[in-house]
Amino acid sequence: MTFGRREHLLFFSDFRHSVSSARIPLLVVFAATGIAVVVQRGDLPSLIVVVIVSLSTLDSQFNNVLYRSPGELEALTLFPLDWRGLFLARNLATAGAAVVTIVVMSMAVLYFSPQRAGLPEVLEMALYFPTVLFPLLIIGNLRSVQEPRSLMGTTRDYIVQGFGMIVLTIILTLPYIVFHNLFQSTLASLAYGAIGAFAWLRYSIPHAASHSQILLVQP
């Protein structure tokens, strides 16, 4: 699988779209809630919560890869395009948008927090992030080809889907909790993240790509 000029183009256009205005209201609501909790409790919650909430604002980026707007899968079909490249580029753009969202959300929450976050909190967040990112990408790619949403939802849909993402991300956090808190093994968390990355690149992208090709031509 190569990452050529077309994939760069798809990555940058999708990254730009991912950080654009559609999800801003959701982000503001969640950030305001987080800030209110921090200010009221007077302590710093785990930054893992910030990651979970940030990821929840990216539902359509994860779970609807083929449609950023109506008719987009059909429009993409007209291009001389490698579908694996499309999934790779859009998944990487989603990961990039997730990082940007997490950084912005963390800064907003930490700004109002009476306590300061140190290196251990940041490292914990960095260790945790890949353990949920790759499973979310794998599940998202599967959902994108099994139940593509050609029409984007209303604000209400975004909020419902956002809460769905929170629940899913919490479930996907369980392995990290087991490895990190129960066994206190950083290595196991790292290995779990690496296995997720391998499965995403080796199996999820080719599978989603092959299903995209037949999605339209099925009777």
Add this chain to the structure above:
Amino acid sequence: MTRDDDILRIDSLVKVFENGLRAVDGLSLRVRKGSIFGFIGLNGAGKTTTIRILAGLLGKDRGTIEVFGKTFNPADPSTKAAMGFVLDQPLYFEWMEGERYLRFVGEMYGLHPDSAASRASELLDFLDMADKRNETIGTYSTGTKKKISLAAAMIHTPGFIVLDEPLEGIDALAASSIKETLTMAASRGTTILITSHVLDTVERFCSDVAIVHAGKTVLQCRTEEIRSLARGKIAGHGAGSLEDLFLELVSDRTRQKHLSFL
């Protein structure tokens, strides 16, 4: 005519939908290189289904399709790169601005970024859309959306452009600029396949015509042959126009119709 003269050959194409509708039922077609080919028929005759099969948006059930002398494979990037499409429901990325979209499409078809940028700008000027270049496509009117679709279909100078109802639902000014653009492309050797319900436009604009009815081709000829064919087929009535010939082939003129209140 030799096989090499055809840019598109369709033989006995069949497409049956899940609900049992036989949208295309043994359709055959030859499109000459460099021609402007009018593909006409009533609503539901099978035109759009045929075009969606050519675009790779639908699979065929039976029949053979050759494009540029090769068996048609919708997944083949080289075939896609040599074709441009304007579909009945134009396809684009609604969230992109017009100029950015054209540059994106140009680069997706392999143009150098500088070349894509200059062609995008030139197309927007030519189609009188310069003032819309920084507006998102989702905000465009129907006519402007058709024009941006046409620009996207042409930016990579494909050898074969397929247009499904490009003149439908747009004003005379937009229609004129679309026809002007297509005429210019055709004069440079681009083959154009176009569907339209405006028969006199097809008769004046196209060099070849095919009439499709109930999923089958009922007539294919050069436009210059229409009058003699019409005179042969329509005894006693009609001026020998494409419209007369079309009505003769696809409708039952012997059936008497009337409204009780008129």
